Amino acid sequence: MFDNKKVPWLTDYFRKNGYGLDPDAAQMILDMVDNNTLALKNECSRFFLCLEKGKIVTPEDVDSFLTHNREENAFSLFKQMISTSDTPQQKLENSLSVLQGIRLSKDNSSVLLIAGLSSCFRKLVLWHKLQSQSYGGFGADEQTLKSNGFGNNIIQNQYRKASKIWTIGQATAILGILAATDMQIRSDGTATEDILLQKMLFEIIVKKGASLATAEY
Numbered sequence: 001m002f003d004n005k006k007v008p009w010l011t012d013y014f015r016k017n018g019y020g021l022d023p024d025a026a027q028m029i030l031d032m033v034d035n036n037t038l039a040l041k042n043e044c045s046r047f048f049l050c051l052e053k054g055k056i057v058t059p060e061d062v063d064s065f066l067t068h069n070r071e072e073n074a075f076s077l078f079k080q081m082i083s084t085s086d087t088p089q090q091k092l093e094n095s096l097s098v099l100q101g102i103r104l105s106k107d108n109s110s111v112l113l114i115a116g117l118s119s120c121f122r123k124l125v126l127w128h129k130l131q132s133q134s135y136g137g138f139g140a141d142e143q144t145l146k147s148n149g150f151g152n153n154i155i156q157n158q159y160r161k162a163s164k165i166w167t168i169g170q171a172t173a174i175l176g177i178l179a180a181t182d183m184q185i186r187s188d189g190t191a192t193e194d195i196l197l198q199k200m201l202f203e204i205i206v207k208k209g210a211s212l213a214t215a216e217y
Helices: 003-016 023-032 037-050 059-067 074-081 088-104 110-132 142-147 153-165 168-188 193-205 212-216
Strands: none
Touching: 003 023, 003 037, 023 037, 023 059, 023 153, 037 059, 059 153, 074 088, 074 110, 074 153, 088 193, 110 153, 110 168, 110 193, 168 193
16 A cells, blocks of 8 residues: 555545544554454454544554554554653563564564564664754654654654664664664575574663674774
8 A cells, every 4th residue: 555545545444444544553553553444444443342432543543452452562662762760671571571472473474573673773873863953942743743654642752762762873873783684584594593583682772782793803
């Protein structure tokens, strides 16, 4: 499905089932669900089963029904990584638990996991750039954020927290780590896959983008 068709298709699908859909909520769903109509229909059935007809589905509804009530994925892993209440070691331990949940699920592909995390860190780099280009030191305005994919408070708060953990340079380095891990897994096969994913999380969470070799020497 082409990008410019996704939100209209999803909005129309909700309308046909008797619901309204906030545009920001639509974008959140598309960010979290695989880009095919079957996956979208399966995930959206949660709203139709639990909410009264005629309701306009909001970003808060999406966060409640999809984020908290679905199998672990790259986005829930990223959310764990930016927890502000944990030390780096606690974040690592909790993130490894989420990783284990992903690996035990039916959608356990390391390729999809790394692609999802890469999407999150590319958005973090963009967030930093938007904030640095703002005037008066007050951060990017609401319209600028919205037009660049940060359309609601939930997403904005996530990247605001993430920007306090990783600088733009660290986020860029993490993208390199994700790409290198992906290449190594594709090259080596499944034998060392879990070890490489665990090492990747250690480099992201504890070393903040420094590879183990860099950290060592």
